Amino acid sequence: GAVVSQHPSRVICKSGTSVKIECRSLDFQATTMFWYRQFPKQSLMLMATSNEGSKATYEQGVEKDKFLINHASLTLSTLTVTSAHPEDSSFYICSARDRLSSSYNSPLHFGNGTRLTVT
Amino acid sequence: AQTVTQSQPEMSVQEAETVTLSCTYDTSENNYYLFWYKQPPSRQMILVIRQEAYKQQNATENRFSVNFQKAAKSFSLKISDSQLGDTAMYFCAFMRTGNQFYFGTGTSLTVIP
Numbered sequence: 249g250a251v252v253s254q255h256p257s258r259v260i261c262k263s264g265t266s267v268k269i270e271c272r273s274l275d276f277q278a279t280t281m282f283w284y285r286q287f288p289k290q291s292l293m294l295m296a297t298s299n300e301g302s303k304a305t306y307e308q309g310v311e312k313d314k315f316l317i318n319h320a321s322l323t324l325s326t327l328t329v330t331s332a333h334p335e336d337s338s339f340y341i342c343s344a345r346d347r348l349s350s351s352y353n354s355p356l357h358f359g360n361g362t363r364l365t366v367t
Numbered sequence: 368a369q370t371v372t373q374s375q376p377e378m379s380v381q382e383a384e385t386v387t388l389s390c391t392y393d394t395s396e397n398n399y400y401l402f403w404y405k406q407p408p409s410r411q412m413i414l415v416i417r418q419e420a421y422k423q424q425n426a427t428e429n430r431f432s433v434n435f436q437k438a439a440k441s442f443s444l445k446i447s448d449s450q451l452g453d454t455a456m457y458f459c460a461f462m463r464t465g466n467q468f469y470f471g472t473g474t475s476l477t478v479i480p
Contacts, residue, residue, distance in 0.1 A: 280466060282468065289473075290472070290473070291470045291471060291472045291473050292412075292458065292470045293470075294467060294468065294469060297466075297467060339410065341410075341412065343412070343468070345466065355414040356412075356468055358412035360409075360410065360411055361411075
């Protein structure tokens with residue numbers, strides 16, 4: 249089945265530093281990847297849609313200069329949290345759809361998530 | 368804007384019994400897709416079942432089935448013969464034609480042995 253690898257699974261960083269999270273589709277190509285943020289016992293909030301070779305589309309209220317997204321290839325998207333603050337501590341999940349999927353109802357394939365803790 | 372509402376934050380069910388999780392959504396679109404995802408303690412998101420809005424027939428997947436009421440914008444999940452492994456957070460999700468997924472607030476289901 250389709251596998252999405254997300255790395256790292258856990259990261260602790262100091263306030264003011266930047267952290268990069270990688271999302272790779274291992275056995276399929278994804279022209280579009282999505283980044284979500286999940287607070288404890290809450291839902292997944294869509295942060296941005298990452299499009300290969302073009303700028304990401306951010307949801308309302310998400311700071312594009314703070315959450316930098318790069319989708320340089322059909323198998324890799326990265327999310328960089330810049331100048332991290334403790335309130336950025338959260339669980340970040342990426343997802344992707346197979347670009348060869350012919351069905352609009354094809355589900356998203358999710359990474360295992362990254363728990364970010366900013367001290 | 369699309370909103371997805373799950374009105375039951377927590378539910379429990381006895382093993383082997385049946386439970387129904389509710390979901391309502393709001394959209395002005397006519398063509399869309401609905402999903403139920405399961406998130407166990409491992410935090411991995413797992414697809415449970417999907418439904419195309421243009422199909423009147425309710426989707427079924429083994430012990431999982433949905434009751435899709437398009438006019439009422441309702442999309443409930445029924446789990447039959449509940450098993451301990453069904454314990455998880457369940458998220459209802461709406462996918463618009465632009466491929467963005469929007470998730471509900473989630474229902475924490477506990478299967479009691």
